[in-house]
Amino acid sequence: xxxxxxxxxxxxxxxxxxxxxxxxxxxxxxxxxxxxxxxxxxxxxxxxxxxxxxxxxxxxxxxxxxxxxxxxxxxxxxxxxxxxxxxxxxxxxxxxxxxxxxxxxxxxxxxxxxxxxxxxxxxxxxxxxxxxxxxxxxxxxxxxxxxxxxxxxxxxxxxxxxxxxxxxxxxxxxxxxxxxxxxxxxxxxxxxxxxxxxxxxxxxxxxxxxxxxxxxxxxxxxxxxxxxxxxxxxxxxxxxxxxxxxxxxxxxxxxxxxxxxxxxxxxxxxxxxxxxxxxxxxxxxxxxxxxxxxxxxxxxxxxxxxxxxxxxxxxx
Ligand SMILES: [Zn+2]
Numbered sequence: 001x002x003x004x005x006x007x008x009x010x011x012x013x014x015x016x017x018x019x020x021x022x023x024x025x026x027x028x029x030x031x032x033x034x035x036x037x038x039x040x041x042x043x044x045x046x047x048x049x050x051x052x053x054x055x056x057x058x059x060x061x062x063x064x065x066x067x068x069x070x071x072x073x074x075x076x077x078x079x080x081x082x083x084x085x086x087x088x089x090x091x092x093x094x095x096x097x098x099x100x101x102x103x104x105x106x107x108x109x110x111x112x113x114x115x116x117x118x119x120x121x122x123x124x125x126x127x128x129x130x131x132x133x134x135x136x137x138x139x140x141x142x143x144x145x146x147x148x149x150x151x152x153x154x155x156x157x158x159x160x161x162x163x164x165x166x167x168x169x170x171x172x173x174x175x176x177x178x179x180x181x182x183x184x185x186x187x188x189x190x191x192x193x194x195x196x197x198x199x200x201x202x203x204x205x206x207x208x209x210x211x212x213x214x215x216x217x218x219x220x221x222x223x224x225x226x227x228x229x230x231x232x233x234x235x236x237x238x239x240x241x242x243x244x245x246x247x248x249x250x251x252x253x254x255x256x257x258x259x260x261x262x263x264x265x266x267x268x269x270x271x272x273x274x275x276x277x278x279x280x281x282x283x284x285x286x287x288x289x290x291x292x293x294x295x296x297x298x299x300x301x302x303x304x305x306x307x308x309x310x311x312x313x314x315x316x
Pocket of ligand 1: 019020021130132
């Protein structure tokens with residue numbers, strides 16, 4: 001199962017919701033998820049979802065209000081292999097007073113002959129209800145990619161009034177949604193891990209939030225380890241480059257004056273460097289007898305370099 005459908009499962013099972021929030025959630029579902037489609041010369045008002053629990057939830061919520069207004073038509077439309085679509089036919093609600101009141105109360109104006117759905121403002125004043133409204137929208141038209149792969153949450157709206165309304169409510173919770181157009185949809189999306197965690201919190205998907213946080217912690221640790229490895233590689237490269245340079249001027253000294261003719265303290269360092277080109281300065285220092293610190297070894301290296309470069313100058 002995908003991360004998205006796990007979240008929707010969790011949200012469909014939420015209980016003890018306030019009555020005000022239940023209504024706001026249904027409004028969020030209806031204001032985002034309804035479409036009109038022509039089927040066998042009839043214009044039908046439909047709600048289509050790939051998610052079994054969402055279809056069942058919408059079905060029972062509508063049935064509570066308009067008992068004869070909803071039917072499951074083509075419960076499982078297998079378009080592709082293993083791709084199941086649940087289709088609710090809500091055309092019937094327009095034949096009932098309760099149905100039209102419901103549509104009116106959530107700011108939806110439908111014309112089946114003209115195949116249009118128009119939305120008027122739908123004001124929500126309570127913070128709890130705004131969360132529920134966003135949750136309804138997510139259940140109907142939202143998805144989250146698996147956080148193992150990337151961070152991406154999006155809601156796809158068919159109406160620009162609704163997309164800007166959702167952005168406004170998301171910003172109310174200090175989320176930072178962005179908008180792009182894709183085909184005939186307004187896609188409201190977020191790509192920051194923190195935004196997605198905050199969004200899951202707002203819509204009350206707390207199990208999903210915890211799972212996402214776990215994955216983020218693991219990902220961060222992996223990145224940190226990679227950074228450390230890269231950093232170590234860089235340090236090693238620095239040591240090796242310095243050593244190669246030192247070896248080259250010590251070789252030069254050996255060819256010209258001979259290592260044996262250098263002062264005793266320099267002779268020993270030069271010999272060890274030639275024998276251990278991979279060693280760091282402090283490692284070289286430990287091989288000396290008596291041992292010498294890193295800066296002491298560095299000092300002698302510089303002296304060797306100075307003698308070598310002086311000799312080169314003279315030769316020019
Ligand atoms: Zn509420």
